[in-house]
Amino acid sequence: MKYLKFITLKKVSYALQLILFLAFSFFSSCSNDDSSNDNGIAWDESIDGELSGNMNSPTIINLELGNNRIIGSSTPSPGAQCTTFQGGPPDPVIPYFPNHESYTDLFSFTLPPNYRISNIIVESLEIEPIHTFEDFPCVGELNSQLGAFTAINNSNQIDWNSDNVINFISMPSQHPLVGAGFAKNVGDDLLSKYRDDFPLDGYEINSADLEIKNGTYTFWWKEGANQANYILNFIVEEFSN
Numbered sequence: 001m002k003y004l005k006f007i008t009l010k011k012v013s014y015a016l017q018l019i020l021f022l023a024f025s026f027f028s029s030c031s032n033d034d035s036s037n038d039n040g041i042a043w044d045e046s047i048d049g050e051l052s053g054n055m056n057s058p059t060i061i062n063l064e065l066g067n068n069r070i071i072g073s074s075t076p077s078p079g080a081q082c083t084t085f086q087g088g089p090p091d092p093v094i095p096y097f098p099n100h101e102s103y104t105d106l107f108s109f110t111l112p113p114n115y116r117i118s119n120i121i122v123e124s125l126e127i128e129p130i131h132t133f134e135d136f137p138c139v140g141e142l143n144s145q146l147g148a149f150t151a152i153n154n155s156n157q158i159d160w161n162s163d164n165v166i167n168f169i170s171m172p173s174q175h176p177l178v179g180a181g182f183a184k185n186v187g188d189d190l191l192s193k194y195r196d197d198f199p200l201d202g203y204e205i206n207s208a209d210l211e212i213k214n215g216t217y218t219f220w221w222k223e224g225a226n227q228a229n230y231i232l233n234f235i236v237e238e239f240s241n
């Protein structure tokens with residue numbers, strides 16, 4: 001009897017192992033056929049590499065229906081200045097961050113005619129001051145800063161550079177921006193900011209009827225003063241015309 005029980009237990013144990021094995025194989029095959037972002041992550045810099053800091057040559061990213069999280073970070077470069085230019089403000093009140101290659105992240109994506117971005121959600125944002133108010137009064141105290149500059153255009157590149165202060169404060173002209181806004185808080189929707197007024201005077205970029213659909217776009221992250229770790233979710237939905 002004892003022997004019989006042992007056999008039965010052993011059989012049960014084999015059966016359990018078989019079930020577990022089959023279940024595991026099933027789930028493995030589900031996750032293994034993922035070609036890019038079944039887990040909702042379109043780009044993770046710690047795995048996929050640093051996003052381009054070259055304005056002429058953004059990283060190309062494939063966005064899919066649903067969640068497309070971009071997990072990245074940016075690091076300020078040395079050489080920050082509070083400055084001005086000939087004909088500019090009399091006092092050095094302009095924050096100028098050269099060497100943008102280190103603190104910008106650029107990527108391009110292409111949407112088919114029936115896909116559009118519904119939201120661009122700031123899901124995570126960690127900021128650590130590097131070029132601080134104490135050293136560079138023109139950047140302002142962290143709490144009073146507008147946040148990380150972000151923008152988008154309807155092209156595969158953005159004409160801008162940080163070679164001198166004039167270029168730094170100039171907006172792209174050959175490949176103009178269609179939306180710009182600051183990432184400040186978790187939960188911000190950047191697309192909705194791109195449809196609101198831009199918070200600084202003198203920039204005619206945003207429009208309430210902006211649609212990001214049907215074409216190639218470049219997204220631009222620029223945070224020159226602070227170390228930033230971010231997760232942005234570019235949510236893609238299908239629509240019918």
Ligand SMILES: [Ca+2]
Nearest residue numbers: 051072073105
């Ligand atoms: Ca980066």
Ligand SMILES: [Ca+2]
Nearest residue numbers: 051052104105
């Ligand atoms: Ca970069």
